Amino acid sequence: MESLFVRYRNLLVLLVLLVAQIVGLATQVRRTDSGRMGFDPGDGSGVRLLRLWANAVVSPPERAVEGSKTGMAGFWQNYFDLRNVRKQNKDLQDTIDRLRLEQAALLEDARQGQRLQGLMNFQQKYIYSTVAAQVIGSSGSDQSRVFYLDKGKDAGLAVDMAVITADGIVGKIRDVFPHSSQVLAINDQSSGAGVILETNRIRGILRGNAEGEAQIVGILADQRIQPGEKVLTAGGDQIFPRGLPVGVVEKVVRDPDRDAFIDIIIKPAAHIDRLDEVLVITATQPRFSNQQQQDISTSENLKGAEAAEALEKKKAAEIMAERLPGLIDPNLPADQQPLHETSNPSPVIRPPLPLHPDRFTPGAAAGSPDSGVAPSESTPETPAPTKPRSTESGSGKAPSSASATGKPHGTGTGDTTSSSTSKAKPATPRPQTTKPQTSTPQRNQ
Amino acid sequence: MPLLTANTRRDLEVHRYPAPVYLLVPVAALVLQALLPRFMGRYAWFDLPLVVTVYFALGRRSPIQGTFMGAILGLFEDALTHHAIGINGIAKTIAGYLAASVGIRIDVQNNAIRLLLNFALSLLCSGIYVFIYRVLLGMELDYNWLNELFRALGNSAVALILFPLLDRCQVRD
Numbered sequence: 123m124e125s126l127f128v129r130y131r132n133l134l135v136l137l138v139l140l141v142a143q144i145v146g147l148a149t150q151v152r153r154t155d156s157g158r159m160g161f162d163p164g165d166g167s168g169v170r171l172l173r174l175w176a177n178a179v180v181s182p183p184e185r186a187v188e189g190s191k192t193g194m195a196g197f198w199q200n201y202f203d204l205r206n207v208r209k210q211n212k213d214l215q216d217t218i219d220r221l222r223l224e225q226a227a228l229l230e231d232a233r234q235g236q237r238l239q240g241l242m243n244f245q246q247k248y249i250y251s252t253v254a255a256q257v258i259g260s261s262g263s264d265q266s267r268v269f270y271l272d273k274g275k276d277a278g279l280a281v282d283m284a285v286i287t288a289d290g291i292v293g294k295i296r297d298v299f300p301h302s303s304q305v306l307a308i309n310d311q312s313s314g315a316g317v318i319l320e321t322n323r324i325r326g327i328l329r330g331n332a333e334g335e336a337q338i339v340g341i342l343a344d345q346r347i348q349p350g351e352k353v354l355t356a357g358g359d360q361i362f363p364r365g366l367p368v369g370v371v372e373k374v375v376r377d378p379d380r381d382a383f384i385d386i387i388i389k390p391a392a393h394i395d396r397l398d399e400v401l402v403i404t405a406t407q408p409r410f411s412n413q414q415q416q417d418i419s420t421s422e423n424l425k426g427a428e429a430a431e432a433l434e435k436k437k438a439a440e441i442m443a444e445r446l447p448g449l450i451d452p453n454l455p456a457d458q459q460p461l462h463e464t465s466n467p468s469p470v471i472r473p474p475l476p477l478h479p480d481r482f483t484p485g486a487a488a489g490s491p492d493s494g495v496a497p498s499e500s501t502p503e504t505p506a507p508t509k510p511r512s513t514e515s516g517s518g519k520a521p522s523s524a525s526a527t528g529k530p531h532g533t534g535t536g537d538t539t540s541s542s543t544s545k546a547k548p549a550t551p552r553p554q555t556t557k558p559q560t561s562t563p564q565r566n567q
Numbered sequence: 568m569p570l571l572t573a574n575t576r577r578d579l580e581v582h583r584y585p586a587p588v589y590l591l592v593p594v595a596a597l598v599l600q601a602l603l604p605r606f607m608g609r610y611a612w613f614d615l616p617l618v619v620t621v622y623f624a625l626g627r628r629s630p631i632q633g634t635f636m637g638a639i640l641g642l643f644e645d646a647l648t649h650h651a652i653g654i655n656g657i658a659k660t661i662a663g664y665l666a667a668s669v670g671i672r673i674d675v676q677n678n679a680i681r682l683l684l685n686f687a688l689s690l691l692c693s694g695i696y697v698f699i700y701r702v703l704l705g706m707e708l709d710y711n712w713l714n715e716l717f718r719a720l721g722n723s724a725v726a727l728i729l730f731p732l733l734d735r736c737q738v739r740d
Contacts, residue, residue, distance in 0.1 A: 132630035136664045139638050143653040143660065144703070150651035151704050159705040161651050169652050176597075176646030183598040259647075262600035262611075263655075264714060265696070266648030269605070296649050306649055311709060332709035334609050395608040 161312075165297075174299060177270070181302050184259040185272055192256070226421035249363055250405040252286075253277050257397045258302070267310035267330055269397065271295075274302045282361055284403040290367040290391025291315065291355060292400055303402075307394050308368075309336040316356035317368050319347065325356055328368065328388065334395075336369065338386040339377070345384070347374050353388055363406055367391045582626035583738040592733065593619055593640055601647055612714070612721035614689065616640040620659050621688055621726070622733055624666035625675040633670075637663025651704070658695040662688045678727060685726040689719035 127134065150169060154160045165173065255271040273279055275298050285292045285305050293313065297304040306313050309330035317328045317338060324345055326338035338353070351371045357364025369390040377383040596615040604611035620640055624633030641659030645652040666688060673680055693715035700708040 132634075132664070132668075135631050136634050136660065139634055139660050140657055143638070143642075143656045147651050147653040147657075147699070147704065150653070151706070158707070161649075161706075172642060172652055173646045176643045179594060179643065180598055180601050180647060183594075184602055187602060257605065259598075259601040260604045261648040262597075262604055262644065263648050264609075264718075265708070265710070266650055268647075268649050270601075304649065310649075311707075312649070332711045332714075396605070 173297065177299050177302060177304075180259060181270065181299075184270065188256055188258045188272065222417070222421040225418065229418055229421070249403050250407040251403075252401040253279065253404050255279075255303075255400055255402055257400060264334065265311075267307040267313075267334060267394075268296060268304050269293075269307065271303045271305060271400065271402070272301075273402070274299045276301055278404050279303050279402055280404075284362045285400050286362075286366060286403065287392045287397070287400055289393070290369060291362055292392050292394060292397065294361050295402065305400075308390065309334050309394055314359070315362055315368070316359040317353050318356040319371070320352040320354055322347070322351070325358075326386070328353075331385075335372075336388040336390050336394075338388060339383075341384050341386060343376070343382055343384045347371055347384075347386060349373060353386075363403070581628050582734075584626075584736050585738060588733075588736050589623075592623075592736075593636070597640070597643055597647075600644070612717040613725050614692070614718060614722055615725065616644050617659060617662060617689060617692055618685060618722050618726050618729060620663045621666045621685055622730055624663045625670040625681075625684070626733075626737075628667060628670045628675075630664050630667040633663035633667030634660055635663075637661070654696055654699050655692075657699060658692040661695060662692050665691070678730075681726050681730055682723045685723045686719045689722040690715065693718065 146168075149166060150162050151159055152162050253273060255273040255277070257269050258272045259270040261268045271279070271285075279295055279298050281295055281298055283295045285294060291308060293305045293307040293310075294315075295303050296306040307330070308315055308328055311330050311332070313329050315328040316325065318325045322345070324341060324347070326341050328336055328338055331337050341347070349371050353368040353371065355362040355364055355366040355368060369388040369392075372387045372389040375385050375387060377385050593616070596619040600613075600615045603613075617640075620633065620637040623636050624630075627633065637659035638656050641656035642652055644655045644659075648655075666684065669684065675681065693710075697708065697710055700706055
């Protein structure tokens with residue numbers, strides 16, 4: 123018996139180890155409600171201990187490597203990259219100012235949305251607080267798209283917290299250790315996030331495939347989806363807040379298992395394969411955080427200041443307009459004001475000229491009936507304004523053309539804008555011409 | 568074929584290493600395996616713990632040691648993933664046992680043998696992984712055999728570089 127053990131001890135050791143691991147595997151797998159097999163989400167104590175050991179072995183060197191890399195990068199930036207800091211700072215300040223104004227402009231929409239959501243008993247969750255963390259390692263396996271952060275339970279991280287970057291969502295925390303945590307990326311086969319297409323509002327579930335691509339599964343094949351369309355989080359999974367960018371549609375492929383469905387391959391907005399720093403959303407609330415409220419009030423103040431500045435500018439323009447000598451001369455009668463057609467508040471109303479003047483016509487006595495009437499030359503009450511004429515001739519537009527189009531004289535140009543047209547007084551008859559008086563009513567009719 | 572068999576005393580000797588090497592090299596393999604994919608992205612076609620398992624199994628020529636080395640490294644590799652612990656453990660246990668068993672019979676200093684052995688054992692590990700996942704556990708797993716082929720080639724290339732480096736750590740009599 124002893125010789126049998128000695129003779130086959132290699133094989134026996136192999137069998138013992140294999141059986142032990144198979145039994146261990148069996149304890150970690152259970153049948154789900156849908157009848158499929160799946161991993162037990164809650165690790166047993168033995169499994170948890172092994173994960174803790176592995177993390178304790180791997181994390182310190184990873185942290186050291188990441189720390190040295192960050193240190194080298196900081197050295198480089200501090201000593202060699204300072205030249206552009208001043209310009210960058212100015213650019214960033216400009217960007218902040220611009221974003222503040224945009225934020226203030228969008229604030230009203232957000233408040234309206236909140237009011238409507240309140241009416242519908244739906245509460246939008248806002249990102250309340252985040253923790254910045256550094257990516258220090260990965261699982262090292264294609265079949266397991268997880269990575270490790272340098273912050274853990276000590277920094278307030280917990281399971282199922284969303285992990286994002288400024289570009290978009292990255293994943294969710296799957297396991298938390300004392301000083302590190304494990305994040306399940308959105309391109310893992312076992313991940314799941316509720317997403318929605320921005321324009322056509324098609325909802326789906328985001329998960330990874332064998333190639334490490336993120337894809338939306340279970341979409342009916344009759345949907346029309348264009349590449350380049352933006353994908354956002356839907357907010358229904360209770361992990362990712364609604365409206366965070368996920369990526370853009372890269373292509374649409376047929377579901378290999380189900381003919382009536384398609385899969386939408388997504389190009390993630392965040393660079394999931396090359397992550398350095400991420401944000402962990404540690405709390406969401408149905409209201410803005412203190413910092414956000416502070417930013418909003420700053421933006422509102424800035425917006426108010428800008429509006430006041432614009433008002434001041436407008437007032438100054440009006441004062442300057444009143445004071446400009448060439449526009450309104452208080453010593454001249456109203457009908458002799460330059461640009462009186464547009465700026466004179468009380469134009470002189472002249473009577474229409476008779477079609478057949480006789481001797482009783484005012485000013486007609488001076489003229490000969492044979493030679494016709496030249497009211498502009500003979501009537502003293504209707505002196506021919508010279509300024510407008512000069513203005514018209516200076517503008518290069520013939521007065522007849524202006525009158526033919528029904529536009530008032532003295533507006534300066536024939537291509538008058540609607541605002542200047544509306545400003546012009548409609549009834550400013552001219553003694554020199556009769557056409558405007560006949561043509562204008564026809565046009566009005 | 569006789570050229571490939573271990574027929575000299577030098578070919579059959581058991582390689583010995585300083586004690587820290589047994590600890591540091593596997594740990595370094597685990598750390599690098601976790602670290603390098605961050606920089607190489609989806610092109611990280613290698614499995615350093617498997618290469619190290621094969622190396623020590625071939626060098627020590629002890630199936631028991633190879634089995635234990637494979638089991639420990641595989642379990643630790645599993646522990647870094649979010650999958651059940653034991654899938655890689657079983658695959659690398661078998662790989663370590665087979666590598667040590669083969670190492671008794673053939674000349675493990677030959678580069679061609681090292682290359683072929685790593686290639687074959689990498690494919691075997693991938694096959695065992697998929698078998699356990701889909702057949703034993705009955706779970707869904709999408710996999711791409713082309714990736715597994717590339718990984719096997721990558722392991723062979725890494726072995727060609729790494730094995731001579733580790734040979735320098737041997738304790739000479």
